[in-house]
Amino acid sequence: MSSRILVLLAAALLATPVLSAQAATTTATERVEGQLPSGATYLMEMPAAWNGTVLLFSHGYRPAGTPSPAQDAPTPADQARLLDAGYALIGSSYASNGWAVTDAVPDQLATLDRFTERFGEAGRTIAWGRSYGGLVTTALAERHADRFDGSLSICGLVQGGVANWNNTLDPVFALRTLLAPDSDIRLTGFADQAAARSAAGALATKVTAAQQTPQGRARIALAAALHNIPGYNDASQPVPGPTDWDTQQAHQYAAVSGLIMAPAFSWRQEAETRAGGNPSWNTGVDYTRMLHRSSVYKEVTELYKEVGLSLRDDLKALSSAPRISADPDAVAWMSRTSSFTGRLTDPQLNIHTTGDALIPVQAQSAYKRAATAAGSGRLLSQAYVDGPGHCTFTPGETVAAVRALEDRLDTGRWDTSAHALNSRAEKEDPATEARYVTYRPTEYPRPYDVARTHTSTSSGAARP
Numbered sequence: 322m323s324s325r326i327l328v329l330l331a332a333a334l335l336a337t338p339v340l341s342a343q344a345a346t347t348t349a350t351e352r353v354e355g356q357l358p359s360g361a362t363y364l365m366e367m368p369a370a371w372n373g374t375v376l377l378f379s380h381g382y383r384p385a386g387t388p389s390p391a392q393d394a395p396t397p398a399d400q401a402r403l404l405d406a407g408y409a410l411i412g413s414s415y416a417s418n419g420w421a422v423t424d425a426v427p428d429q430l431a432t433l434d435r436f437t438e439r440f441g442e443a444g445r446t447i448a449w450g451r452s453y454g455g456l457v458t459t460a461l462a463e464r465h466a467d468r469f470d471g472s473l474s475i476c477g478l479v480q481g482g483v484a485n486w487n488n489t490l491d492p493v494f495a496l497r498t499l500l501a502p503d504s505d506i507r508l509t510g511f512a513d514q515a516a517a518r519s520a521a522g523a524l525a526t527k528v529t530a531a532q533q534t535p536q537g538r539a540r541i542a543l544a545a546a547l548h549n550i551p552g553y554n555d556a557s558q559p560v561p562g563p564t565d566w567d568t569q570q571a572h573q574y575a576a577v578s579g580l581i582m583a584p585a586f587s588w589r590q591e592a593e594t595r596a597g598g599n600p601s602w603n604t605g606v607d608y609t610r611m612l613h614r615s616s617v618y619k620e621v622t623e624l625y626k627e628v629g630l631s632l633r634d635d636l637k638a639l640s641s642a643p644r645i646s647a648d649p650d651a652v653a654w655m656s657r658t659s660s661f662t663g664r665l666t667d668p669q670l671n672i673h674t675t676g677d678a679l680i681p682v683q684a685q686s687a688y689k690r691a692a693t694a695a696g697s698g699r700l701l702s703q704a705y706v707d708g709p710g711h712c713t714f715t716p717g718e719t720v721a722a723v724r725a726l727e728d729r730l731d732t733g734r735w736d737t738s739a740h741a742l743n744s745r746a747e748k749e750d751p752a753t754e755a756r757y758v759t760y761r762p763t764e765y766p767r768p769y770d771v772a773r774t775h776t777s778t779s780s781g782a783a784r785p
Contacts, residue, residue, distance in 0.1 A: 350404055351369075352365070352367075354391065357416075358431075360416045363412070363414070363435060364392065366400070368405075368409065372408060374407075374409070375433075376394075377429055377433055377446065377447070378411070378451075379450030379458050379461070380450070380454050381450075381451050383419075384418060391413050392412050395451045398716040409436070411433065413431070420588070420595050422658050422659050426464070446469050448461045450477065451475040452680065453478050455474035455478055455479055456477060456482070456659065458477065459472065463662060466665075466667055471726050473722055474670075476674060480767075480768065481659055481769060481770065481771075483655050484660070484767050486592065486601040487767040488766050489601070490603055491548060492548045492585070493581065494508060494645070496527070498642045499638060499639070501527045504527070507520045509599040510593070511593065513590070514590055520586055521582055521587065528574075528578065539625045541573065541577055542573060542620055542621050543635065546617045547611055547612065547766065548580070548766075549615055549683045550678045551573075554572055556709050566620050573617075579679075592655075595654075596654045600651040601647055602647035604644045604646055606644075606767075609636045656769075661688065661770055662771045662772040663690075663694060663697055664695040665695075665697040669702075670701075670725060670726045670735075672704045672719075673685050673705055674707075675708065683763055687769075694770070695772050704722065705739075706718055715753045715755075715756075717745075717746035717748075720746070720750075721757075
């Protein structure tokens with residue numbers, strides 16, 4: 322995502338107003354706010370005509386140092402529709418920002434305890450979350466199944482922490498190797514945020530210069546392909562034709578620039594600090610195989626062909642470049658706190674947009690693989706909205722997913738076809754055309770699940 326888009330996304334995530342730590346009651350909804358012993362704040366909203374279901378919302382990633390109010394729904398529009406439908410909504414701020422799963426999980430459970438103390442036991446409890454909150458939600462669903470009846474992940478980071486940071490490493494490794502082969506730009510192991518920002522700036526300068534040449538653009542497309550960054554990933558972008566490789570690449574360049582300026586360096590440094598070292602590696606990874614399995618492989622081959630650049634030579638350069646090893650203790654921490662087994666006890670529904678550049682839709686393949694291997698495949702359903710951007714669901718599409726999960730809990734059967742979800746979404750929001758489609762994402766480049774006690778990288782290499 323571009324830096325502009327990342328700023329807009331952060332603004333949207335942080336738009337919930339900070340409220341006083343008092344209970345406020347209106348004729349329609351009782352609103353309760355307070356603070357947990359951890360320092361996290363919480364928000365609870367109880368409609369006058371409660372339907373007996375409480376939704377525990379886990380918010381998305383917030384960079385360290387940014388405001389962090391409690392949040393109980395993805396957007397104000399979602400919040401209003403669900404309260405009108407009789408759902409109780411609750412959520413916390415988490416005690417810290419950043420890669421805060423070790424704070425988020427206990428703070429969310431404590432918020433649920435506060436709800437029960439005040440309003441009594443819910444007839445049904447559902448965990449749900451958006452983006453990084455999808456990771457928190459899945460951690461709650463796998464590790465605290467006794468507290469929940471079901472879960473909903475919205476554009477979630479369900480590939481887990483180890484897989485996420487491994488695949489975030491791949492595009493910047495390719496960019497450094499192909500665009501700045503003689504540089505000393507660090508990609509991991511940053512001493513502090515200043516070091517991370519300095520490295521990001523150095524690589525961004527190389528990428529900006531490369532975008533001015535046809536050869537550089539082809540190489541940026543190759544790096545984007547290793548992360549499955551789609552060629553249409555922002556609704557403000559012109560829609561490219563299926564073979565309009567130049568426009569697709571320009572959109573990917575914007576997304577790659579955003580990746581460099583936040584997740585791949587600054588956010589990584591914060592996560593490394595928590596993990597006690599670098600939790601990522603690319604030793605043993607076969608980038609040629611990864612590229613061939615990418616959703617945008619055809620674009621890369623066409624761009625290389627157009628400029629007369631040897632894709633084989635560049636892949637050889639990636640193959641022979643010095644690799645990065647992980648700190649085993651950091652891998653163990655990330656695996657223990659932020660990766661998944663796929664073992665579900667209750668139903669989980671995941672929804673994702675097809676044009677997501679921040680958490681590419683292939684993340685869903687990683688969790689489906691884990692759940693299937695763990696024997697939980699029937700408890701997991703995944704649905705897809707055909708649209709660009711990260712978490713760009715309409716209120717109708719979001720509420721339709723909540724309704725579909727509740728229907729599964731009522732009937733014991735999934736009815737999450739595109740037709741069924743679109744019918745629900747259009748009923749909830751008649752003014753907006755629903756966009757659920759039948760879709761199957763390609764495989765995630767670097768799946769990792771705890772149950773197998775090893776990683777399946779592109780080459781099948783064992784974890785460090």
